[in-house]
Structure formats: structure tokens, C-alpha cells
Amino acid sequence: MTDRDTKPTAPVEDGGFLRRWSQRKQAVARGEAPPEPVPAPLAAAVPPAASEAREAAPLPDPATLTLADDFSGFMRPKVPAALKRQALAKLFSEAHFNQVDGLDIYMDDYNLIPDMDDADRGLLRHARAVLEPTPAKSLTEMEDEALAAAQKERDAAAALSASSAPITPETDPTNGTPVAGEREAAEDPKTDAV
Numbered sequence: 001m002t003d004r005d006t007k008p009t010a011p012v013e014d015g016g017f018l019r020r021w022s023q024r025k026q027a028v029a030r031g032e033a034p035p036e037p038v039p040a041p042l043a044a045a046v047p048p049a050a051s052e053a054r055e056a057a058p059l060p061d062p063a064t065l066t067l068a069d070d071f072s073g074f075m076r077p078k079v080p081a082a083l084k085r086q087a088l089a090k091l092f093s094e095a096h097f098n099q100v101d102g103l104d105i106y107m108d109d110y111n112l113i114p115d116m117d118d119a120d121r122g123l124l125r126h127a128r129a130v131l132e133p134t135p136a137k138s139l140t141e142m143e144d145e146a147l148a149a150a151q152k153e154r155d156a157a158a159a160l161s162a163s164s165a166p167i168t169p170e171t172d173p174t175n176g177t178p179v180a181g182e183r184e185a186a187e188d189p190k191t192d193a194v
Contacts, residue, residue, distance in 0.1 A: 057073070059073050059074060059079065059083065062074070062083065062086040062087040062089075062090045063086075063090060065087065065090050065091070066094075067091070067094045067096055071087055071088075071091055074087035074088075
């Protein structure tokens with residue numbers, strides 16, 4: 001709680017701020033002196049003698065308090081913060097406030113779990129070998145198989161492209177003359193003799 005929450009406030013006049021402001025403005029326009037606001041007496045909820053007596057009462061030692069005692073005296077505005085902390089620490093140290101619920105497993109820090117020793121890791125490897133009798137392929141074996149399959153596909157594609165090489169025409173389609181290979185064969189006298 002803040003001081004603002006504990007201080008008594010003045011009662012609001014009928015009409016509020018805007019009505020008072022309008023009345024003052026109209027009085028100035030008529031040439032009259034604006035009426036001065038009358039301060040309202042503060043209404044005290046507790047008689048001053050009782051509140052002073054309560055504030056002056058000495059507070060008990062926080063170490064002697066129990067759950068049945070009144071802790072509200074320690075929450076007053078003028079009580080030192082250290083004394084408030086001692087009283088609250090005593091209050092919340094009672095067994096009533098320290099019951100662990102079923103969700104306490106989420107309070108653990110699982111980053112602090114120690115590493116397993118070599119014997120335990122060996123036991124886990126043995127259990128894996130027994131429970132999974134077919135050995136799993138390692139990552140390098142899978143990469144080697146993928147590379148071999150890709151190379152096989154490239155070789156098959158190269159063989160296919162070599163077998164389906166474009167067929168060159170025997171004559172030039174533009175003028176009907178024989179192409180270079182046939183021209184040489186036609187000019188070579190040895191091939192004509194056969």
C-alpha cells in the first residue's frame with residue numbers, strides 16, 4: 001500500500017471541478033470576484049487519539065510471533081522496512097505456508113544432472129545392441145551410398161545421351177552436296193576401286 005491509499009481524501013463538492021471552474025469563469029465575465037473554494041474538513045475514519053495511540057504502541061519482537069498473532073501492525077507506513085521484512089519472514093516460515101504441492105518436480109534444475117560414467121554408457125550400448133540386433137547404418141555409410149547412387153545415375157544418363165547421339169545427314173540439306181565424311185570418301189580413289 002502506498003501513502004496515497006492510506007491518506008483520507010477530501011469529499012468532492014457537488015458538480016466537481018468543471019462546475020467550479022465554470023462558476024469562476026462566469027463570475028469573472030460578470031465582473032465579480034470569483035468565489036474562493038471553501039476547503040472541506042477532512043473526514044477522519046479513526047479519531048486522532050485512537051490512531052496516534054495505535055501508532056505509538058510498541059510492536060512485539062517478530063521472532064516471538066505465531067500464526068495466530070496480528071501482523072497488521074508491522075504493515076503501517078512508518079514501520080522500518082527491515083522490521084517489516086523480519087515479520088513477514090516469520091509469518092511465511094510457518095508450516096501452514098510451507099506445504100509442497102505435487103508440482104514440485106518442475107522446480108528442479110535439470111541442467112545440473114551429472115554426466116554418465118563410462119560403465120553406465122557401456123551398459124546402455126550393450127542394451128541397444130541386444131534390443132536392436134540389426135546394426136543401424138552410420139551417417140558416413142548412408143552418405144557413401146547416396147553418392148554411389150548419384151554417380152550411377154550420372155553414368156546411366158551419360159550412356160543414354162551417347163547412344164542417342166544426333167544423326168548427321170549424309171547430304172547438306174541446303175544445297176544437296178555430300179557432307180565432309182562422304183566428300184572425303186568420294187574423293188579418295190582407294191574407296192572407289194573396291
